[in-house]
Amino acid sequence: MKIMHVDASAKRERSNSRALSRYFLERLREEGAQFEVDYLDVAIDTPPHVDEAFAIATYTAAQDRTPAMKATLAGSDALCQRLLDADAFVFAMPMYNWSMPSAFKAFIDSITRTGLTYVNADDGRVVGQLSRQKVLFITSRGADLRAGSPYEAMDALTPSLKAAFGFLGVADPTFVDAQPLQFANPEARIEALQRARAELDAVASSWASTPTDSSDETFNALSGVTA
């Protein structure tokens, strides 16, 4: 199994989301899962923001692209291939201003590509190409946005991740949200981390016992289609 592991926090050693994603992979190894990791730190290797050249090139049919357009898309093409080659994803990030870090949004903008990560089928359907992968989102939040909290309605992170990856075929992602980690008393922060680690233990156990399905016929049939 190949796991693509993406961290997105601006913080390094002191980052909770980075610590939790490392913890998850350690637990997965302890559970006996065999895997290799394709690591990407989008806080350092941030994909470029969408500019005019990208916006035009990405919606030009592959056969009509000029060499300049192909060059514009080369980095995004390569990133899409990394996702298509992976069997599972671990995406870890903090909540920034109720949504995702801009570096992770740039990543999404770079990997949402017609003919690569989603395909327009002949019958008009959009077929996301990341349907066979297991997906785990680990998010860290300063406030407590769980159901019943006054901040519950402020969570623009979970729905935006579900929408962006749902379009790419991810039907049932797992979320482990560590909260509250900042705007709370020390006991509540410790409990939040304990709760997150316990949830990650359960996900590690589940991933170790259910291998990814790399022989999905729909995926294989459609993955070679280009726009």
Ligand SMILES: Cc1cc2nc3c(=O)[nH]c(=O)nc-3n(C[C@H](O)[C@H](O)[C@H](O)COP(=O)(O)O)c2cc1C
């Ligand atoms: C620029 C910035 C914006 C933030 N915005 C929010 C927010 O809108 N809601 C929230 O609950 N926490 C917010 N936080 C707090 C972080 O989500 C929280 O500290 C989290 O644990 C950071 O994760 P990390 O340690 O992996 O960087 C923000 C932190 C920063 C630095």
